[in-house]
Amino acid sequence: MAIEEPIEENEVEKRIVQDSTEKYKVRIENVNGWYGSKKAIKDVNLNVKEKSVTAFIGPSGCGKTTLLRCLNRMHEMTPGAHADGRVVVDGIDIYDKSIDPVVIRRRIGMVFQKPNPFPTMSIFDNVAAGLRLNGLKNKTIVREIVEESLRNAALWDEVKNELDKPGMSLSGGQQQRLCIARALAMQPEVLLMDEPTSSLDPIGSSKIEELLRTLKDSVTIIIVTHNMQQAARVSDFTAFMYLGDLIEYGLTNQIFMKPEKELTERYISGKFG
Amino acid sequence: MTVDSNSNSTSGRKYSDILEKTVDRNYKKRIIINRLVTIFTIVCVIAAIVPLGSILLEVIKNGAKAISFEFITQPQGSIGSGNGGIGPAIQGTIIVVGLASLIAAPVGVLAGIYLSEYARRGIFADLVRFFNDVLTGLPSIVIGIVGYIVIVLSIGSFSVLAGAISLSIIMIPIVVRVTEETLKVVPYSFREAGHSLGISKAKITLFIVLPSAKNGILTGIVIAISRIAGETAPLIMTILGTSLFFTGITGPVDALPLRIWRLASQPYESAHAFGWGSALILILMILALSVGLRFLAQKRGFK
Numbered sequence: 001m002a003i004e005e006p007i008e009e010n011e012v013e014k015r016i017v018q019d020s021t022e023k024y025k026v027r028i029e030n031v032n033g034w035y036g037s038k039k040a041i042k043d044v045n046l047n048v049k050e051k052s053v054t055a056f057i058g059p060s061g062c063g064k065t066t067l068l069r070c071l072n073r074m075h076e077m078t079p080g081a082h083a084d085g086r087v088v089v090d091g092i093d094i095y096d097k098s099i100d101p102v103v104i105r106r107r108i109g110m111v112f113q114k115p116n117p118f119p120t121m122s123i124f125d126n127v128a129a130g131l132r133l134n135g136l137k138n139k140t141i142v143r144e145i146v147e148e149s150l151r152n153a154a155l156w157d158e159v160k161n162e163l164d165k166p167g168m169s170l171s172g173g174q175q176q177r178l179c180i181a182r183a184l185a186m187q188p189e190v191l192l193m194d195e196p197t198s199s200l201d202p203i204g205s206s207k208i209e210e211l212l213r214t215l216k217d218s219v220t221i222i223i224v225t226h227n228m229q230q231a232a233r234v235s236d237f238t239a240f241m242y243l244g245d246l247i248e249y250g251l252t253n254q255i256f257m258k259p260e261k262e263l264t265e266r267y268i269s270g271k272f273g
Numbered sequence: 274m275t276v277d278s279n280s281n282s283t284s285g286r287k288y289s290d291i292l293e294k295t296v297d298r299n300y301k302k303r304i305i306i307n308r309l310v311t312i313f314t315i316v317c318v319i320a321a322i323v324p325l326g327s328i329l330l331e332v333i334k335n336g337a338k339a340i341s342f343e344f345i346t347q348p349q350g351s352i353g354s355g356n357g358g359i360g361p362a363i364q365g366t367i368i369v370v371g372l373a374s375l376i377a378a379p380v381g382v383l384a385g386i387y388l389s390e391y392a393r394r395g396i397f398a399d400l401v402r403f404f405n406d407v408l409t410g411l412p413s414i415v416i417g418i419v420g421y422i423v424i425v426l427s428i429g430s431f432s433v434l435a436g437a438i439s440l441s442i443i444m445i446p447i448v449v450r451v452t453e454e455t456l457k458v459v460p461y462s463f464r465e466a467g468h469s470l471g472i473s474k475a476k477i478t479l480f481i482v483l484p485s486a487k488n489g490i491l492t493g494i495v496i497a498i499s500r501i502a503g504e505t506a507p508l509i510m511t512i513l514g515t516s517l518f519f520t521g522i523t524g525p526v527d528a529l530p531l532r533i534w535r536l537a538s539q540p541y542e543s544a545h546a547f548g549w550g551s552a553l554i555l556i557l558m559i560l561a562l563s564v565g566l567r568f569l570a571q572k573r574g575f576k
Contacts, residue, residue: 077468079394106471116462120484130470133480179466186470 025050025220026071026190031085033066033075033244040066041083042244048190048237053212053221055235055252057228059267063244064224068192071222072108073101089190106134109183109219111193115175117167117182124163126178130186145185153181154211173204180211184219191215193223197230209234228268232256240264332552339550349516355543359551361518362532366555368519369433369512369528370502373440378494381445385452385490390478402453408446416442417507424511431513431525439507444497451493455486491570499559505530529555 026048033041041063048054056064069075070083073094086093094104117126125132127146136142146163150156155177159170167178176196183191193212197205212221212234225231231238232252239249240259248255248264259265266272343358350356384401392398420439425431459482467477483490508514514531529551536548 102471102473105469110469114462116466118463118481133472133476
């Protein structure tokens with residue numbers, strides 16, 4: 001449970017320096033998520049601090065993944081699903097009518113539960129896919145970004161001599177880091193991770209956790225996890241959700257050590273969920 | 274089948290004895306049934322393969338001796354002479370089938386993409402699917418008659434164009450179906466990954482989804498080409514058949530299935546030999562196309 005004090009101080013400083021509306025990277029305001037007529041997210045309000053790791057925890061079906069998918073407008077890709085409310089990223093409401101979700105997703109990266117590298121592409125092409133298919137033609141720049149992204153995803157040393165091999169030839173943990181590199185290549189400001197280690201073995205998981213600690217220096221990370229220990233290890237802030245409601249949100253230390261709500265306490269101590 | 278002594282829950286294993294007895298009683302029966310089913314499937318395989326193999330053998334036996342350089346390059350000599358060859362028919366088949374494929378493959382693949390990627394549900398998509406299936410089952414002679422009325426009569430001549438369009442009408446629904454089914458198998462997670470990178474839907478479809486389905490779609494196109502390469506009925510109504518080489522896209526042309534049919538209906542021994550030879554050439558052409566495209570697909574992609 002290593003929550004470094006400096007971060008909190010840092011935030012306090014920011015609070016003083018910046019305008020109150022600008023101190024959060026992502027502001028979630030009155031967000032409701034629907035599957036048909038079923039409400040999966042109920043009026044969630046939550047502010048995410050810049051360059052920190054925020055974890056969404058809660059029992060299965062509590063809506064944590066749905067909430068995450070509302071943050072880059074992936075939720076509405078599911079047939080019959082829609083969301084309302086406001087999600088403000090850097091002062092821009094991504095649910096505004098004038099916003100094209102495709103453009104928004106370029107700035108908000110996502111890593112999925114199961115590693116999903118593009119099957120017909122090499123390791124290099126996988127990382128370059130987002131750049132190339134968004135029209136970046138300059139080969140030198142693409143190469144540079146690919147290398148940097150693979151380094152940032154702690155995969156470069158393992159794959160630098162086999163960049164032409166299919167992405168699918170890597171191990172599960174490597175594939176997941178490849179997917180992280182692919183997301184990082186788009187230079188996102190926010191990285192959404194949906195249970196990124198749930199299909200990996202302990203070694204693969206710990207590598208990703210390690211990675212999160214370095215990544216948060218440059219990217220705001222929101223991670224959904226069903227693993228409470230993981231949330232305690234990697235996150236600065238934790239949001240506990242239950243049955244579509246945000247029950248409690250605060251510093252990870254506080255949520256795990258002395259939660260305010262009884263429900264949180266019971267979940268954290270393993271009495272249900 | 275042994276009782277697990279570690280089990281500490283008696284209620285959970287209440288029926289273990291009766292289950293074990295049933296399993297024992299049925300054990301011999303199961304082995305016999307298993308063997309019978311295996312034998313039955315083998316018999317079915319033989320039943321499917323034997324006619325096919327014997328046809329192929331018969332064609333090779335009778336056709337091989339007719340084939341020569343002259344046979345595949347020259348037009349037919351005078352009737353009953355046994356001179357010349359089927360050059361125009363080979364050329365005609367390549368031109369008509371090639372043109373039909375050039376029309377049908379893009380149209381079919383794009384329509385398949387539409388059904389799979391853009392309109393999975395909805396009345397319009399269901400209607401398209403329904404009529405597509407109806408079109409697949411349409412007798413080819415009917416398509417030939419339509420080609421005759423719509424194209425031949427309006428141009429005023431039997432033509433390559435009429436033949437190619439008629440054949441493409443047979444081919445399109447097959448390609449549409451195969452493309453849609455193959456694309457549906459591509460996991461949604463790849464599309465999702467594309468969306469999360471802010472890639473537009475068109476590019477996701479073209480550069481991520483389509484390459485994953487490439488082999489399946491290519492196989493479908495080869496099957497569809499093989500199907501139309503052997504069609505006779507629509508060609509009678511559209512390209513007519515001639516003993517001359519290609520004269521132009523609005524002129525008549527010959528084709529192998531037509532030539533086979535005409536040769537077989539002649540009373541001469543030499544014509545029958547030519548017919549067998551033509552059949553063998555047609556089979557070899559389809560085989561070469563199938564093997565060639567598959568080879569190309571394997572070389573390009575990994576899998």
